[in-house]
Every structure is written in C-alpha cells, then in structure tokens.
Amino acid sequence: MTIIRAAIVRIFCFIGAILFFCLYLRTIILESDMIDLQIEGLSKSFGESILFSGVSFAVEERQRIGLIARNGKGKSTLLKIIAGADVPDEGKITLRSGVRVGYLEQEPDFKDNLTVIEACMQRNSVVSQLIARYEKALECGDDKELPALMEEMERLNAWDYETRTKQVLSMLKIDRFNQPVCELSGGQKKRVALAAVLIEEPDMMILDEPTNHLDMSMVEWLEEYLSRFTGSLLMVTHDRYFLDRVCNDIIEIDDSRIYRYKGNYSYFLQKREERLQNLAAETARARNLLRTELDWMRRQPQARAHKAKYRIEAFYKLQEKAAAMRDDASVSLEIKSQYIGNKIFVMKALEKAYDSKVITKDFYYTFSRFEKLGIVGDNGTGKSTFIKMLLGKVSPDSGIIEVGETVKWGYYSQEGLQFNEQMKVIDVVKAIAEVIPVGGKMLSASQFLQHFLFSPEQQYSYVYKLSGGEKRRLYLCTVLMSNPNFLVLDEPTNDLDIDTLQILEEYLREFKGCVIVVSHDRYFMDRVVDHIFVFNGGGDIKDFPGNYTDYRDWREEERAAAAKAAAVKNAKQTEQKQSYRSTDAKRKLTFKEQREYESLEVEIQQLEEEKSVLEQEMSSGTLDNNSLMQKSQRISQVIELIDEKSMRWLELSEYV
16 A cells, blocks of 8 residues: 555656646746847957957847947947847857847948938848739739738738838938938938838847937937837947937946846946945955955965965965956046137127028127037038038128137037048047146146057057047047137037046036037937027027926927917817807808809719729839829829818808
C-alpha cells in the first residue's frame, strides 16, 4: 500500500513539473512576442576610441525610448547599427519576425533625379513595390493574384498612400510635390525623409534628431503625432520638452556603458542625479580606504611579506576602483565679455522684401543693454534675414540701423560650420588666436580647447573624425573665443548634446552682454530669453513680454476666446435668421425665385451624378498622377457647389 501511495505521489509530482514547465514556456513565448527588438552585447569602437561596449537592452511593443549621450559617444552609430546601416564589432541584434522598421538618419541622402513625392515613395519600398505589383496585376487582369494583393494593400493601408504622403508633407511645410530633390536645402531633405518614415506607418520607428530643421509649430505637430503612434519608438533628440512628452523610457550611454530609466525625461534627471551621488559617495569611500591601504603598502617589503596575499590583491582592486572616478568634465564657458555701452542698436522704419515676400514693414525697435531676445516663427518668415540685416550682411530696402560703437558681435550661424576637414582641431583654433583671455588669465589654444571637452588626443585629430555635435561645439568655441559682448545665435541647439546645452544655457543667463537667439528648442528659449519676437509672416512682427511657454499659453487663450466669440456670433445670426423667417413666412416666391428653385433641383441632381462618377474613376486605380490630381480638384469643386446650391434650395423651400 505504501509503495502504491509513493508511486501516485511521484506521478503527481511529475505531472506538476510538466505543467509548471509548460506555464513557464508559455510565459517566455508571450514575453518574446512582446519584444520588437533585442540587442545583446553590442560593442563598437573607432581605433582606440571605444563608443560603447557590451550594450544590451530590448525594445518592447509600444515602448518609446529616448537615447541620451554626449556628442561623440555613439548615439547615431548605435541607431545606424540597429537599422542595418552599419555593423558592430561584437554583439547580436534580433528583430521580431514581421516587424517593419522605419529609420530616419541624421543626414538623409536621396538620388538627385527624384521628385519630392517620388523620394517619399522610394523610401517606403515595401508599399511602393506593392502598389506597382497591384497596378500591373490590374492591367494584366490577373484574377488569381489580385485578391491576395488587395488584402495586402488593405493591411498596409496603401490605398490612399499618395494622398497621405501629400498631407504629411504639407504639415512639414513641403508643398511643391514635384520639385526635384536636388533643389532642396539640407533641412528640407530632412523633412522629406521624416515624412517618408511617418507615412510608412511602421511597427517600429528609429529616429535620429527628428526635430532638427523643424520650426516650433512643426515640432508641436510631430509631438502630437508621435503621442498617438501605436508602435515602438527609439529616438535620439536634444529637445527636452519633446523627450518628456513623447518618451516613457530613457537610455543613457555614459562611460561606454548604458543606464536605463523607466520614465520620461523629468524622471531621468531625478534618477540620474541619484546615481551620480551614489557613485561619488562610493568613490569617496574607496579613496579613503585607499589612503589606509596605501600607507600599509608603503611599508618595508620585509614587513609586508608577512601580510596576507589576499590583502595585497585587494589593494590593487581598490586602486582600480578609486581611479574609476566618472569623468564629470563639462563645457566650461566662463569667458569674460567686453564692456558694452548704453547704445546698442536702433532700427527705424526698416523695410525688407523679396518680391512679394515681406520680411519687415515700417519696423521700429531700440535694443536695451543686457537684453536677451528670442526670435520664433515658422520657417520662411524671415528670421535669419532679420538678424543678417542687423549684422550688416544683408541690406534693407529702406530704413536705418544704428549700431553702438562698443558693440562687438559674436555670430553663430546655421551656415557657419565650414571647417577645412583636413585640418587638425587645434590648428582651427590657432588660426584665430594662439592665446585666448579667459577670466583674467591667458590660455593657450590647447588649454582653451580642454575647456570645451576636447582631450589632447582629440585636439591633434582631424576635423573630419569629429561627430556632427563635436563640430558644432568646435564652432561655438571659435565664436566665443573672441570675447564678444553681443551674441547672435541662429539655431545654436542643432546637434548639440543635452549636457552642452545645459552649460550654454547657464552661460547665456549669466552673460554680461546682449543676446539674440533664433531657435526651435522651446526648453532652451524658456530658460534663456526674457521676451520674444514672433514672426507671423508678411512683415507682421509681434513683441511678446515673456518666454515661449508664456506666449504659447497666451496664444491658446486668445484662440479659445476667439472661438467662443465666433460661436456666440453664429448663434445670434442663426436666431436672427429664424426670427426673420418666422415673420416673413407668409411671403411667396417671386416668378424669378420660382424658376431658380426648380432649376436648383435639376442642377443638384446633375452634380450628385457627376460626384458619383468622379468617385468611381478615382477608386478604379487606372488613373495616372496628373489625372488623379485633376479629378481630385474637380470633386472638391463639385462638393462645394452641391453645398452652396443645397443651402440656397433650403432657403427658397421655406416659401414654397
């Protein structure tokens, strides 16, 4: 009996183990299904420079990750490797089966012979090839392949692909769809590439600096768009408001390793500070202990020979740990500005236009001492032209600009990043000055570069080896080394890492001179400026007292008030019409109105029939692009006519 019981217990234990294993296996399978991307042990270096080592993390479905690191630490390289545009030295990348990835690189490249719309179609090769196959099967009457292609078109939402492409391009202020790509600026090409990724609607987006070359209205639109995006997202951006509102995870590359924070940018700042404090405390303890151990190790070899071997080994490990203090160097911008007088600059009756495009119109302004001005507005409203007029690089059509004698400009421009790529970093600075005055001291070119995080090894490296952000930092260095008292910064935040931006913000806040900043970085503007010029286009420039967030809040309140006023006005007009109709209900139609009423019924019927025919033609899939555009324009006109004539018919029907 005991043997039978023991056998039954063993059987139940065996069945329980099998069930537990099945449940465990099911959990693993379910979890693996939720992971879009798995990275294991990824390493990359260039020569002796290690970008990252042993990087491992996963991107789950619907997860939105922001990638943060200093310039030159491998952010863009990591994205390139994940997207398949580069290869790692070591490691493994695994994408979930069937996951479609959309990748926006930092500097997109298109074939020059393509138009804007063709460039978008070509970037999304999966959808464009599917459309081509569908059109070919339709032309050949291939009834066997058509059902499967139609199902795939439905799955990829490809039926209205061209229409969606034009809509997204329009939101990004690209409206010449047939313009050759070779005629576009670098910023416009970046926007076309961004549009192509968004239109593709992939399962996972990999975006490298998506907010670069976008004005504030476009950034806010993109922020809203990505907030509604249902796929996963891995992104590099310096826009801190954007990070905070779009991402729910932050990954930081620091000291060639990664640190992960389960929260947005605000949460990251808090937890990163805790991590650094813990690291500093741990390092301080290690150094205190090291001093004790060092005293022991310095004794005579005879005395030390009797000590335990493990203590000697522990000393060397402790020495390594104490030496592993995190490099907390940051860009130091403590450069003393020159004296600036009370007269800065005055603009009187300033006018500037290019053909029908008006930049300024009868503009007056007097700049005050120590003023910090931000300039915002949509692309193309004349922000850069305005500051070039101030600097004397562009002449106004009429008006006067008077600049004070003590003003010494420091100009950081979008186009100013023009180094000889074959020069060494230190030679770029030496070509301007061998010694630089900083805080009452004279620094050599090498010492000055170290203030900007350029190590001795990097100083003697060639410019072409620098990352885009490091080149921007070098450019900023060349602007500030002349000790200006009036800084004009045109899009200074592009490609700079967050650490550099934070230091630049603090410098500008304490800067004993004048500042004008043109930037789309809302966080940067909020911290630096005390008032803003809003360029609305057509020469309309509004001076708003406050930062960008203050202006945005005021604008939203104004729009809400205007909408409320319009609603009240419409309600009153409706009430007046109803009152008029009730008092005039007994009126009869005149002969002319009766004829109009009868003809309207016929015309509306004809327009409805035309609309139906146009809809069938547009959905047939047989029209070329030009015909489709013509039909699209005509159907819009027909719909407007139907609405207009229907309203008139309703008015006349009151008296029939």
